[in-house]
Amino acid sequence: MKKILVPFFTILVFSCFSSSNCLVAQETLKKEQLLEDFQIFESSLRQNHPQLFLYTSEQKLDSFFINAKKLIKNEMSPIEFYKILTPILPMVGNNHTNILPPKSFVEFISTETKRLPFSFFYKNDTLYVLEDVSKEYLIGEGSIVTAINGLEVSSIIHKFLENITTDGYNKTQPVYRASRGFSRYFGYYFGFPETFEVRYIDSGGKSRIAVIEAITLKEISKNRKSRNTTLTNGREDYRFEVVDDIGIITVRTFSLSNPKLFKRFLRETFQEIDTKDISTLLIDLRDNMGGYPEASNQLLEYLINETITPYKLEYAITDNIFNHEYFEDDIYFKHFKRQNLVEREGKYFVKGAVDTKLMPNKYAYNMELFILMNASSSSTTGQLIGLIKAYTEAIFIGEESGGNPVGIVANDILTLMLPNSKIEVKLPVIYSELNVDFQNSGRGIIPDIPITQTIDDLLKGKDTTLEHALKWISTN
Structure with missing residues (x-):
């Protein structure tokens, strides 16, 4: 039964950040309210997050919770409380776990x-x-x-x-x-x-x-x-071109508005590569912050030469979300409730996840392959880069990829709404581990050929990073 929350005492005040600028009217919350939010925040993470202690020991996180709790004062604004919580984010080390200020605050500053x-x-x-x-x-x-x-x-x-x-x-x-x-x-x-x-x-x-x-x-x-x-320039979601006999496939997102068009693009592109006998291919995944694994898998099927099983395991640590009454009943929450989970040794494995198989496409490419990546090659794209490294002979160019190429907590990202402060916590509840032949170091894929942007590159309004990559490929 959902608890009915009655504010102990609220005062409408102006949060002033300087003597001359009052930002926005906010409720000042009493310590009892903030402690209640903190307890919900801590227990929700402990009981629902499947990899809470992956990069920081339980002992250190225990210390964080104890010390953070001590910072709660008798009266605080939601944004002051928010700043007590956010230091946990780099400790958890999961790009899909996030803490957001109240929507009213974000709207006002926007x-x-x-x-x-x-x-x-x-x-x-x-x-x-x-x-x-x-x-x-x-x-x-x-x-x-x-x-x-x-x-x-x-x-x-x-x-x-x-x-x-x-x-x-x-x-x-x-x-x-x-x-x-x-x-x-x-x-x-x-x-x-x-x-x-x-x-x-x-x-x-x-x-x-x-x-x-x-x-x-x-x-x-x-x-x-x-x-x-220069920042006003837009980019296409995906395209194909040939420069100096090098085929270049650019994919900026896997969150596609029309998946069928992307599937057709891949088919026509790799048919053209086969027909023209292009022997050098560069796939540009810079600034691709992920999207649907189904879309990235479609691309992967054109790069592998054997049938692979991309996932080693996929599980949650609960089949019934703890503090569920404080989570938004959105499509992700509903999707999790429909997940077919099988309990084994205290974990709840997603049935059928490890049975997924990817087979090489008829026009699969098996010649010289290069991957161009940067800090924003993350989430699903980070996984794709990990699988490309494991199952191809690709050479990686650019910067360290932004996502984790081995394991990711990204499925069914639920929204926890702290009832008093209205702070939102994005909390993914399913961990996926890829079937790759290297260990999780906590880093992205490190490039074989480091090429980084400079301020001059950006101010020119030209893609000099791509130019440098093509020059290196042609020279070597």
């Missing part, structure tokens, strides 16, 4: 709140300006930011990384997230002031200081459009 008007690129401990969409337009693209409001960039990034979800010990993905979500994370952990004092090094190497006015996302979008910055 529509009304003013923020830092820049996009950044962080590389080798250096924060470059990728887009200057400020009113002043003083700093400019390519400049190096060294401090914001007296905070050194290194300490800012370190704070982000302490609170960002990632897979295991991955080195590329959390940094990518930190730089691309910089202004939002800065607001979460350092506030939303009216102005920013930015210390930077300009294109001439001279140290400067600029005071930049915070502006809304609407104003940022307007400035971006008027200045026609």
Whole structure:
């Protein structure tokens, strides 16, 4: 029976992040309410998450829960409480486990709140300006930011990384997230002031200081459009081309709006490769953050030369979600309740998961194969890259892939709604382990040929990473 929650005491207040900027009206929650949310949060993770202690020992997580609980004060806003919870994310080390602020807070900062008007690129401990969409337009693209409001960039990034979800010990993905979500994370952990004092090094190497006015996302979008910055360029979901006798298949997502069209694209593409006798193939999986395994498996069938069983095992640790009354009754929750689970030695295995077999397609490719990847090659794409490594002779180019190539907790991602703070916890409940011949190191696939983007590459608006990859392939 669902518990009826009666607030002990709430006061409508303004969460002010500076003396001149009050952000949004929020309820201040009493300690009893926050402790109730914390207990639901902790017990839900312990009883439902199948790999909670994969990268951090139970003893260390016990210490986290004890110490985090001590930080709860007599009165706190939901976003203050949120910041107590998020340090657990890199400890769990699962990219699909996440904690989100209340929707009302996210909506407000997306529509009304003013923020830092820049996009950044962080590389080798250096924060470059990728887009200057400020009113002043003083700093400019390519400049190096060294401090914001007296905070050194290194300490800012370190704070982000302490609170960002990632897979295991991955080195590329959390940094990518930190730089691309910089202004939002800065607001979460350092506030939303009216102005920013930015210390930077300009294109001439001279140290400067600029005071930049915070502006809304609407104003940022307007400035971006008027200045026609490189980040406005879109990309196709998938395509095929031939450059200097090298076939290039680009797939940017496996979350396809029309799976039949993708299936036809693969068939026609590999028929063309066979007809034209193309002996070198590059598959570009950069910025592909995953999607449906069925779609990635369709591509894999054109790359293998033997029948394979992709999954070694797949299981949950419960067949009845603990604290189920606090989870949203969405399609994922309903799907989990329909899962055909078989109990064995305290685990609940998904029946038939290990029986899945993939057979080589009639036009399967068996010549020289290269995979281009980066920090955003994650989730389903990370799995695909792991299977390609295990079952082909492919050479990997680019950056460490963002996903885990051995095991992933990503199926049936349920939404836990903490009843008082309205904080959302994304909690996957099924663990899948791939049938590969290497162990889980907590890292993505490390490239055989490292090629990384530079700020100059990005500012040119050209895909110089692909150019470098093609040059290496042709030369070698």
